[in-house]
Amino acid sequence: MQSVPASSGKRQRVGLGLLGCGTVGSGVVELLHAGATGLAQRVGASLELVRVLVRDAAKVRSDDCPRALLTTRPDEVLADPRVDVVIEVMGGEQEAFEYIVGALDAGKSVVSANKLLLARRGDVLLERAVAAGVDLAFEGAVGGGIPIVRTLREALVSDRVTALVGILNGTCNFVLSRMLDQGDSLMAAVAEAQRLGYAEADASIDLGGQDAAHKLCILARLAFGAAVREQQVHTEGIEGIEPIDHHVAERFGYRIKHLVIGRDHGDELELRTHPALVPARSVLANVSGVLNAALLEGAALGPCLVYGRGAGARPTAVSVVSDVVAVARDIVAGVAGLQTRGIRAAERPVRALGDVESRFYVRFTVRDEPGVMAVLASSLGRAGVSIEQLVQDGLTRGHGAPASVVMLTHRAREAAVRAALADLRSAPAMVEPPRLIRIEET
Ligand code: NAP
Ligand code: HSE
Numbered sequence: 001m002q003s004v005p006a007s008s009g010k011r012q013r014v015g016l017g018l019l020g021c022g023t024v025g026s027g028v029v030e031l032l033h034a035g036a037t038g039l040a041q042r043v044g045a046s047l048e049l050v051r052v053l054v055r056d057a058a059k060v061r062s063d064d065c066p067r068a069l070l071t072t073r074p075d076e077v078l079a080d081p082r083v084d085v086v087i088e089v090m091g092g093e094q095e096a097f098e099y100i101v102g103a104l105d106a107g108k109s110v111v112s113a114n115k116l117l118l119a120r121r122g123d124v125l126l127e128r129a130v131a132a133g134v135d136l137a138f139e140g141a142v143g144g145g146i147p148i149v150r151t152l153r154e155a156l157v158s159d160r161v162t163a164l165v166g167i168l169n170g171t172c173n174f175v176l177s178r179m180l181d182q183g184d185s186l187m188a189a190v191a192e193a194q195r196l197g198y199a200e201a202d203a204s205i206d207l208g209g210q211d212a213a214h215k216l217c218i219l220a221r222l223a224f225g226a227a228v229r230e231q232q233v234h235t236e237g238i239e240g241i242e243p244i245d246h247h248v249a250e251r252f253g254y255r256i257k258h259l260v261i262g263r264d265h266g267d268e269l270e271l272r273t274h275p276a277l278v279p280a281r282s283v284l285a286n287v288s289g290v291l292n293a294a295l296l297e298g299a300a301l302g303p304c305l306v307y308g309r310g311a312g313a314r315p316t317a318v319s320v321v322s323d324v325v326a327v328a329r330d331i332v333a334g335v336a337g338l339q340t341r342g343i344r345a346a347e348r349p350v351r352a353l354g355d356v357e358s359r360f361y362v363r364f365t366v367r368d369e370p371g372v373m374a375v376l377a378s379s380l381g382r383a384g385v386s387i388e389q390l391v392q393d394g395l396t397r398g399h400g401a402p403a404s405v406v407m408l409t410h411r412a413r414e415a416a417v418r419a420a421l422a423d424l425r426s427a428p429a430m431v432e433p434p435r436l437i438r439i440e441e442t
Helices: 023-035 037-044 094-105 115-132 148-155 168-180 184-197 211-226 243-251 313-333 370-382 413-422
Strands: 011-017 047-052 085-088 109-112 159-165 254-264 269-279 291-298 302-309 357-367 386-394 402-408 428-437
Touching: 011 094, 011 159, 011 313, 023 037, 023 047, 023 313, 037 313, 047 313, 085 094, 085 313, 085 428, 094 109, 094 115, 094 159, 109 115, 109 313, 115 184, 115 211, 148 302, 148 370, 159 211, 168 184, 168 243, 168 254, 168 313, 184 386, 211 269, 243 254, 243 357, 243 402, 243 428, 357 413, 370 386, 370 402, 370 413, 413 428
Parallel strands: 011 047, 011 085, 085 109, 269 428
Antiparallel strands: 159 254, 159 291, 254 269, 291 302, 357 402, 357 428, 386 402
């Protein structure tokens, strides 16, 4: 690593301990190595990788990570006096929590990309960091390489953020894009996302929407000053989306995206993550593959878009190393803790999903026989839900065979639509439970 010329009493180096050297960790090591000279200039001291914790020290790794730095003993990183900053990119919850607490309590600043941990126990970790007078930085935890955390924490700190609507899971977006654009099956697209290093160690956390919910918990703290538990975020994944949904949505002029939605209504927050139809010409409809985007709305600023690669080794490493630079600069300046101070959050009421209003896409699989449309329409009508458009899938095989009927509704309360669908589940012509996807006019 490049060193900085000696000057009177000024710190010459900042030591780094890395917890994990998998997809993200190897990207971090690569950036630290390739950018050593420029990073040293930007920090005002050299960044020196001192120790790297892994599970399996015998595994073959990149040449940027010398074998001599590897250890399988966490204390060899956490208790090493040369380590000033601990970078946690190992994932998981309990062990990562213990290691981060150990580092903070020992007066070391921490950079983490672990959204699951930050969503579940970020409040405790932030408190510990503030108490210890050190930093806990987490740009890499949300949106891979896009600077969404810093945008909320610094650039928009002067404004009141009223809404945040975005695509914040690269795996889901990659999978939905491949299903629509290349006709891949869900499983084939997931396997490719795993090969490219986008998916979590357990990809069901991506597909089930939990990863996006974790990210919304983290962002709600910064955007709305809200301490949100993941159970408060209505969470749905993309597992139920079928090729027919993509094709019919497209026919209506929409694309299906997995969205994260946070709105501050003053008295209540709206917090949810789920697949949604977005107009084909909207910004979010055109965010494809592993790209992420977050559309923020500031009371004074108006709209603001953050966009870029949302997962993978190098984009995420850009965020992690940018945090390392920020934290190291503060250490060099003798003001550690600046990144973390001022992040405040309180419990806030969350609007019940049934009270949220939107338009809906509803797909019914019904036997193709006389009177079916009337049954569907009258149930929706009784619940006060008005149909705006309707299409019957062209693949119907004739009288009595299963057919898909898709309706787009006018705006309605979700509770009303759900009441109608519950009523229809037992209708004699119903072949499968109705499928509901919300429409988000972004
Ligand atoms: P990964 O490829 O599975 O790498 C995990 C690394 O941590 C491996 O080097 C593993 O060691 C090590 N490790 C795991 N548990 C350990 C333990 N108990 N003790 C010691 N070492 C342990 O995971 P990743 O994709 O890099 O993700 C890491 C973290 O970054 C996660 O929190 C993830 O959510 C987050 N993240 C990932 C991305 C992405 O695009 N992949 C983006 C943003 C944030 P071995 O190598 O010996 O197995
Ligand atoms: N698995 C995550 C995703 C990694 O696909 O978005 C980036 O946070």
